[in-house]
Amino acid sequence: MSGKGNTGSQHAWGDRVRALRNTPPVLKMMWTAGRSVVVWGLALRVAQPLLTLGIGYVAAAIIQAVSLAIEGRSLMQHFWWLVGAEIGLALLNGILNRGMDYTDQILADRYTNYVSVRVMEQAARLDLTTYEDPNYYDRLERARVQATDRLAMIQMMGRLFQQTILTLIWSGVLIYYSPLMIVPLIIGVLPSFVGETHFAFLGYEKNFNQTPRKRIMDYLRQVGGSKESAKELKLFNLSGYLTERFRGLARGIYDENVELANKKLVWGGLLSLISTIGYYGAYVYAIYLAIHGRYPSLKAFVFVTQAIQQASSNFQQAFSTASGIADQALFLTDLIEFFAIKPTVQNKPNALPAPRPVQRGFEFRNVSFAYPGTERKVLKNFNFTIEPGQRIALIGENGQGKTTVVKLITRLYDPSEGEILLDGVDLREYSIEDLHREMGVIFQDFMRYEMTVRENIGVGRVDVPHAEEEIQMAAQKSLAADVVARLSGGYDQMLGRRFVSGVDLSGGEWQRIALARAYLRDAQLLILDEPTAALDAKSELEVFERFAELTAGKMALLISHRFSTVRMADRIVVLADGRLVEEGDHQQLMALGGRYAEMFEMQAASYR
Numbered sequence: 001m002s003g004k005g006n007t008g009s010q011h012a013w014g015d016r017v018r019a020l021r022n023t024p025p026v027l028k029m030m031w032t033a034g035r036s037v038v039v040w041g042l043a044l045r046v047a048q049p050l051l052t053l054g055i056g057y058v059a060a061a062i063i064q065a066v067s068l069a070i071e072g073r074s075l076m077q078h079f080w081w082l083v084g085a086e087i088g089l090a091l092l093n094g095i096l097n098r099g100m101d102y103t104d105q106i107l108a109d110r111y112t113n114y115v116s117v118r119v120m121e122q123a124a125r126l127d128l129t130t131y132e133d134p135n136y137y138d139r140l141e142r143a144r145v146q147a148t149d150r151l152a153m154i155q156m157m158g159r160l161f162q163q164t165i166l167t168l169i170w171s172g173v174l175i176y177y178s179p180l181m182i183v184p185l186i187i188g189v190l191p192s193f194v195g196e197t198h199f200a201f202l203g204y205e206k207n208f209n210q211t212p213r214k215r216i217m218d219y220l221r222q223v224g225g226s227k228e229s230a231k232e233l234k235l236f237n238l239s240g241y242l243t244e245r246f247r248g249l250a251r252g253i254y255d256e257n258v259e260l261a262n263k264k265l266v267w268g269g270l271l272s273l274i275s276t277i278g279y280y281g282a283y284v285y286a287i288y289l290a291i292h293g294r295y296p297s298l299k300a301f302v303f304v305t306q307a308i309q310q311a312s313s314n315f316q317q318a319f320s321t322a323s324g325i326a327d328q329a330l331f332l333t334d335l336i337e338f339f340a341i342k343p344t345v346q347n348k349p350n351a352l353p354a355p356r357p358v359q360r361g362f363e364f365r366n367v368s369f370a371y372p373g374t375e376r377k378v379l380k381n382f383n384f385t386i387e388p389g390q391r392i393a394l395i396g397e398n399g400q401g402k403t404t405v406v407k408l409i410t411r412l413y414d415p416s417e418g419e420i421l422l423d424g425v426d427l428r429e430y431s432i433e434d435l436h437r438e439m440g441v442i443f444q445d446f447m448r449y450e451m452t453v454r455e456n457i458g459v460g461r462v463d464v465p466h467a468e469e470e471i472q473m474a475a476q477k478s479l480a481a482d483v484v485a486r487l488s489g490g491y492d493q494m495l496g497r498r499f500v501s502g503v504d505l506s507g508g509e510w511q512r513i514a515l516a517r518a519y520l521r522d523a524q525l526l527i528l529d530e531p532t533a534a535l536d537a538k539s540e541l542e543v544f545e546r547f548a549e550l551t552a553g554k555m556a557l558l559i560s561h562r563f564s565t566v567r568m569a570d571r572i573v574v575l576a577d578g579r580l581v582e583e584g585d586h587q588q589l590m591a592l593g594g595r596y597a598e599m600f601e602m603q604a605a606s607y608r
Contacts, residue, residue: 022329022332022333022335022336023157023325023329025336025339026153026157026329026332027157029111029114029115029118030107030111030154030157032114033107033110033111033113033114033115034106034107034110034111037103037106037107037110038107040099040103041100041103041104041107041158042158042161044096044099044100044103045100045158045161045162045165046165047096048093048096048097048100048162049162049165049166049169050169051089051092051093051096052093052166052169052310053169053170053173054089055086055089055090055093056303056306056307056310057303058082058085058086058089059086059302059306060299060300060302060303060306061082061299062079062082062083062086063298063299063302064297064298064299064302065079065082067298100158100162103158104154104155104158107154108154108155111154115335118339119143119144119335119338122338122339122341123140125343126341126343127343127344127345127346127412127413128407128412128413130341130343130344136341138211138212138215139334139337139338140338141211141214141215142208142211142334142335142338143334143335143338143339153324153325153328153329153332156321156324156325156328157325159317159321160318160321160322160325163314163317163318163321164318166310166314167311167314167315167318170306170307170310170311170314171307171311173303173304173307173311174282174304174307174308174311177289177294177295177300177304177307178285178286178289178294180285181282181285181286181304181308182282182311183282184277184278184279184281184282184285185278185279185282185308185311185312185315186278186315187278188274188275188276188277188278188279188281188312189275189278189312189315189316189319190319191271191274191275192268192271192272192274192275192316192319192320193319193320193322193323194271195267195268195271196268196319196320196323196324197323199260199263199264199267199268200323200324202260202263203260206256206257206260210253210256213249213252213253214253216249217246217249217250217253220242220245220246220249221246223242224239224242224243224246275312275316278312279308279309279312282308282312283305283308286301286304286305286308344414345411345412345413345414345432346432347431347432347433348428348429351429351430351431351432351434352425352429352430352431353430353431353434354422354430354431354434354435354437354438355422355423356438356524357388357524358388358422358423358438358524358525358555359388359423360387360388360423360424361385361386361387361388361390361422361423361555362385362386362409362420362421362422362427362525362555363384363385363420363421363422363424364382364383364384364385364405364408364409364418364420365383365418365419365420365421366381366382366383366417366418366419367379367381367382367383367384367408367415367417367418367419367420368380368381368382368415368416368417368418368578369382369401369404369408369413369415369416369417370416377416377578378399378401378404378578379401379404379405379408379415379578379579380577380578380579381418381579382401382405382418382578382579382580383580384405384573384580386525386555386557387555388524388553388554388555389552389553389554389555390555390556390570390571391551391556391558391568391569391570391571392556392557392558392569392570392571392572392573393557393558393559393560393565393566393569393571393572393573394557394558394559394573394575395559395560395561395563395566395572395573395574395575395596395599396574396575396576397576400575400576400577400578401575401578402529402559402575403443403529403559405557405575406441406443406527406529406557406559408420409427409525409527409557410435410436410439410441410527411427411428411432411435414428422435437461437463437521437523438523438524438525439521439523439524439525439526439527440460440517440518440519440520440521440522440523440525440526440527441518441526441527441529442511442514442515442517442518442527442528442529443529443530444529444530446510446511446514447514448495448496448510448514449495449496450494450495450496450497450498450499450502451494451495451496452489452491452492452493452494452495453475453484453487453489453490453491453492453493453495453513454471454491454492456495456513456516456517457471457474457475457480457491457513457516457517457520458471458520459517460474460516460517460518460519460520460521461520461521466520468491470520471491471516471520472491473519474516474517474519474520475491475513475516477515477516477519477546478512478513478514478515478516478518478519478546479512479515479542479546480509480512480513480515480516483505483509483512483513487503488503489501489503495513515528523554524554524555525554525555525556525557526547526551526554526555526556526557527556527557527558528547528556528557528558528559528560529558529559530559530560530561561603562603563599563600563603563604566586567586569585569586570585571583571584571585572584572585572586572589572596574589574594574595574596576595581594581595582594582595582596
């Protein structure tokens with residue numbers, strides 16, 4: 001083998017050994033998910049091997065008694081009691097096996113639920129920086145899969161515990177009669193174990209490399225069969241194109257799977273022959289000892305042959321199960337690493353509560369910001385204030401930093417340079433969760449929750465229960481009450497087409513539902529980041545007039561490309577190239593004749 005091959009092999013074995021570090025965290029999660037189930041499962045797995053030993057011993061005694069009877073001797077006095085005992089032990093063994101299957105299933109369900117919840121909680125805990133990394137999505141996808149697909153590892157751990165006990169018990173029987181009989185069994189099993197472990201690593205490496213392609217396939221499946229894409233699929237004849245792309249990726253993955261399966265078939269078969277030779281080596285040696293009178297009775301010989309069969313079988317099963325656990329542990333690397341990711345935007349120890357009420361407002365001081373992984377600064381030395389009772393509009397061409405201001409003021413990101421103050425205190429000193437309770441935000445790409453109308457509005461603030469009157473009042477404020485009045489189920493109507501009896505809404509109707517969420521929060525800062533893009537000009541004006549009325553005495557920040565709506569703001573802030581270039585009310589900015597006036601005239605001309 002070349003030096004390069006040796007290095008690769010050593011690296012692979014190193015990865016396998018390191019992967020076993022994942023086992024203790026999994027055991028801890030199992031214990032947390034179901035302590036009592038784990039205890040019962042272990043107890044059953046200790047009892048079952050002892051029961052198997054008893055069955056083997058009684059069976060050997062019965063064979064000896066029958067052999068003597070065939071030779072013309074009388075049956076031993078308690079012969080039928082032995083038969084009854086074997087039957088009773090076999091029945092009890094069946095019950096124990098059923099019990100182990102039951103505890104495995106219960107523990108698997110508890111473990112799956114526990115890990116799935118932890119994945120959801122961890123995903124929610126991470127900040128937007130993480131979500132904008134494609135590598136994170138690969139890791140998240142593997143973590144989600146591992147949360148449910150690693151159930152086999154739970155059962156494998158239980159089986160390995162049981163097989164280890166069985167192996168020790170039957171190996172002890174062989175060693176008692178002749179220590180040499182255990183040697184060929186061990187020699188025969190080791191090559192098979194090494195082979196299985198090697199192919200387990202190759203399987204993990206294959207799946208790891210296939211994850212990005214599988215994500216693309218999932219996306220193609222979604223695009224190729226979704227309601228949102230149906231129109232363009234037909235009009236642009238995209239079905240064949242997407243299908244061919246999917247077929248090409250699937251074919252490549254299939255070929256890789258078959259290639260590995262063929263190698264495993266050939267080498268696994270050859271290595272299993274060595275295991276078989278080891279078993280029969282011990283068996284022939286046992287016969288040799290019997291011929292030379294080394295056993296006191298036929299019962300002893302039968303018991304030894306049973307021990308060879310059981311020890312060999314459990315040796316192989318234990319090594320195979322251990323290899324399987326190593327395989328599963330390799331896959332769990334991503335899950336464990338996913339849980340170890342720390343958000344970059346997080347609370348400081350003893351974080352301050354948000355001020356109630358806000359006295360001085362927010363202030364951006366020389367704030368610069370570049371998104372992670374990029375060098376381009378979206379904001380450059382940006383200075384800006386918003387005080388209680390002010391309604392401020394942010395305008396500018398796309399990509400000038402308007403939405404970035406919203407993300408920074410809500411602390412979805414922290415500035416790259418400079419600071420953002422709330423009542424004179426750096427925003428990073430406050431509790432993030434407490435800050436968010438005082439903010440109501442609706443983005444242009446707001447969520448359309450496929451839940452009831454009541455739940456869609458209620459998610460605006462889930463930390464407190466809401467009376468029906470509060471839900472209805474929020475709907476009235478956002479003008480969603482008219483939408484609800486047309487639904488047969490009212491506030492109990494299921495929205496979306498995912499579930500039975502669901503009703504889909506138009507873009508504008510969904511936006512009014514989303515606005516109701518913001519009003520439900522009764523926050524000190526309300527932000528509308530182009531949420532009314534799907535509304536016609538008249539409907540948007542109606543929404544913003546209501547918005548202006550309902551935000552009296554609060555801080556309000558709105559982003560819109562329609563100047564007919566932003567002109568009602570107390571102050572208009574114009575951004576260009578990441579900087580504040582103009583600010584003032586509509587009349588002041590028009591008199592200035594600068595960028596705002598130019599954009600206003602361009603838009604007004606399109607309506608003439």
